[in-house]
Amino acid sequence: MGWHEVTNPLQSSDVRDVPLNGRPADRDGIAAGADRPLRAYPFRQPFNWWLKRRGYFLYMIRELTSVPIAVWWLLFLVELARLRDGSGGYRPLEGWFVAVSVVCLVAAVWHSYTFLNLAGLIMRVPLGDRTVQPRVIVSAAFGGFALITVVVAGLIVWGGA
Amino acid sequence: MSAKHGYAPRPGPNRLQGLLWALFANAAVVAALIMPAHILVQGVLGPLGVLPSFDRHYATFAAAIGNPLVKIYLLLIMGACFYLCGHRVRYVIHELGVHGKLRVGLVMYGLAGIATVAGAYLLFTLP
Numbered sequence: 001m002g003w004h005e006v007t008n009p010l011q012s013s014d015v016r017d018v019p020l021n022g023r024p025a026d027r028d029g030i031a032a033g034a035d036r037p038l039r040a041y042p043f044r045q046p047f048n049w050w051l052k053r054r055g056y057f058l059y060m061i062r063e064l065t066s067v068p069i070a071v072w073w074l075l076f077l078v079e080l081a082r083l084r085d086g087s088g089g090y091r092p093l094e095g096w097f098v099a100v101s102v103v104c105l106v107a108a109v110w111h112s113y114t115f116l117n118l119a120g121l122i123m124r125v126p127l128g129d130r131t132v133q134p135r136v137i138v139s140a141a142f143g144g145f146a147l148i149t150v151v152v153a154g155l156i157v158w159g160g161a
Numbered sequence: 162m163s164a165k166h167g168y169a170p171r172p173g174p175n176r177l178q179g180l181l182w183a184l185f186a187n188a189a190v191v192a193a194l195i196m197p198a199h200i201l202v203q204g205v206l207g208p209l210g211v212l213p214s215f216d217r218h219y220a221t222f223a224a225a226i227g228n229p230l231v232k233i234y235l236l237l238i239m240g241a242c243f244y245l246c247g248h249r250v251r252y253v254i255h256e257l258g259v260h261g262k263l264r265v266g267l268v269m270y271g272l273a274g275i276a277t278v279a280g281a282y283l284l285f286t287l288p
Contacts, residue, residue: 101204
């Protein structure tokens, strides 16, 4: 499928005369010729454009991974609020929290994988008259991820022991 | 340029836009490096009893939250994640064809701010 098929075909209503109230330069800095009206091309993108290609779908999934992560923190705030009930009344979140957390974990890992992979693309680290290879940057990012995961998990476990 | 059409960039750098994207990049890195460990241990392994987690019992939870460094750490991480969510959802809504990016942005950043303030209130009003 070509890129041009993603958007709706141009419709006759898309091209219309724009009333300029006699001040064409106010619109976009381009004065219309006296014999030709200005044309406007309104944005027209189908709502489901992101379902038309696998890459678009994965892009949308990547963007929305941030939602389960935020939801997980909201659930943590619920747990934090329950701390006010005192030692006798405190109840950690129940079994359903595990199911929700598994979904949030998949989203968080997908966010980590996609974002750390981008590091090689967006970072330029000068090294003499060249730059560090992107695959070296990505390897370092994933190495740092593994190290930080072990340290953070260790601290959480140590705090609960 | 007429404000009602509003699609021509203003002259000069858009510093606010730069700040929002810089915050996003930092929040995304923080979330990418730290969040899987939190969710794995606190959300899955801790509740299943595979590993201990500080928030499963009152004594360990209260002791951890009693440390000001832990409070600041948790607030920074959750604030980054709320901002990350607000920023990304703002652009998703825009890309789905909803106009009014400024208004959507105000709502999304506002929600992220409210959640962060709620977290700060809970963290810093506990003993």
